Amino acid sequence: MSAPSIPGFAFIEHLGSGGFADVFLYEQQWPRQRVAVKVVRPDVPLTDREKYLFTAEANSMARLADHPYIVSVITAGVTAEGGRPFLVMRYCPPPDLGVRVRSHPMAPVDAVSTGIKLASAIETAHRSGILHRDIKPSNVLVTTYHEPALTDFGIAGHVADVDGDNDVRISYPWSPPELLDGSSNGSVASDVYSLGATIWHLLVGRSPFSIPSGDNSTRALSARILHAAPPATQRPDVPPALDRLLQQCLAKRPEHRPASALELARALQRIESAAGWARTAVAVEGDRPDASVTAPGVPEAPEDATAMKPVTVISASGPRRIAPQDAAPVVDPDVEEPAARSGLVWAGVGVAVLAVLVGVLVLGDKREEDPGVVVPTTSQTPDPVVPDVLTEAVALTGSRTPRGVLFEWRAPVPVEPGDSFTWFRDDTGTFGSTERRRLLVRTDASVCLDVRMNRGSDSSPRASQCVS
Secondary structure, three states: OOOOOOOOEEEEEEEEEOOOEEEEEEEEEOOEEEEEEEEEOOOOOOOHHHHHHHHHHHHHHHHOOOOOOEOOEEEEEEOOOOOOEEEEEEOOOOOOHHHHHHHOOOOHHHHHHHHHHHHHHHHHHHHOOEEOOOOOHHHEEEOOOOOEEEOOOOOOEEOOOHHHOOOOOOOHHHOOHHHHOOOOOOOHHHHHHHHHHHHHHHHHOOOOOOOOOOOOOHHHHHHHHHHOOOOOOOOOOOOHHHHHHHHHHOOOOHHHOOOOHHHHHHHHHHHHHHHOOOOOOOOOOOOOOOOOOOOOOOOOOHHHOOOOOOOOOEOOOOOOOOOOOOOOOOOOOOOEOOOOOHHHHHHHHHHHHHHHHHHHHHHOOOOOEOOOOOOOOOOOOOOOOOOOOOOOOOEEEEEEEOOEEEEEEEOOOOOOOOOEEEEEEOOOOOEEEEOOOEEEEOOOOOEEEEEEEEEOOEEOOOEEEEEO
16 A cells, blocks of 8 residues: 655555545654545546545535544645645544444443534534535544544535535445435435434444344345334343434434434433433534623733743742632531632632742742753652542432522542532533532522532542433
8 A cells, every 4th residue: 555755744554445535644744743644545536526525525624623523634735646635634543433332332321422422513514514424433533532533524515505416425324214215415314314323333333224144235224224113222221212312313204303413412411311421511612602701892801911021930849739619608507509709719819828928938048040841751650649439420319499409419439538529500600619418509490510529639420410
């Protein structure tokens, strides 16, 4: 397999091949990083159609490059030899998600979380006017941080233009009936179908209409997709609501499916909440505006401006751990309520100023200038490393009372002195920390609460509970 010579990039190895392109691992020389380079194969004739598809893929992925669950495009170009178009993308180590779940299907909690993240990516693409049209497990890569990343927008189309396409490529096991019978060239509903089929695959290890040791030819698959009822996963640990939702995604008629990828993500979040699993956030631009952002036309506060000043380094100084927030003031001796912290903030400022004055008095004039940064030759990690003990979420419940919504939780491990719990209100974005195991939220509206247990630098997974 010959890799093209690309200035500024050093070839490492061949990663795989697709419909009309090869993917190679290169090392970018500056800034130095490993990247995946997708190059049109030499045996593929570069017709106007192929050039258009490649250009459309580059433009589509570039428009969505900052999404956390979409593989980002770094740059694009044409090789000097043969004029073969190429894309330089963020490198996600193999194997893809389809290979990973083939022999080890995902636990339902992980499949639902992955589905929400992919739905976020697809909803973002749809809001940009882009239909993916080839969502399947093999087009979901996994980053070095174990997050899913949607890729291969090679046959993506713009919502306003897909009806005029004369050549639509499809992946049969994950394609909806309307693409197979030619009644549609792709739509929001068809992407929702393919995402539902992908989540089903993550749970079972095969596509929904394939039969183990059966006839899975294109003809047989197409017949089952067009005429057979959507199957259940038949896993006893899959919540019935999740099976029903995936069957809805695989409905034959597009209007019977969730109306959007965002609607599917919200339905998956409700399944998480009902099962008591940690809540996965939806990452869609503009879905939840940040109230802390300064309104347009309001000048920036002068204290936020960046300025240069001389820096004196105290020898042997280092970063200091930030102390956890004190518990919020309480009104009821048995129930804690969220409250303002202005007094605590000024108390903290006073302690910090006093610490600085003591440091100056102790050091006096005996300070010496730091000779420079010394790069350690051995690991600076304390030995032995303290293992994580907070591996499970708290048991969180919520109920409406005459005074408001009362949330209560039970720690997953015996509580020790210094342990605390941090909480986050989903409806207002407020948060706090407490040593108690209950919180009263005075509201008549629906409210969701996330709670974590903290011990030193260790934190438990989130527990989420909503009360309407």
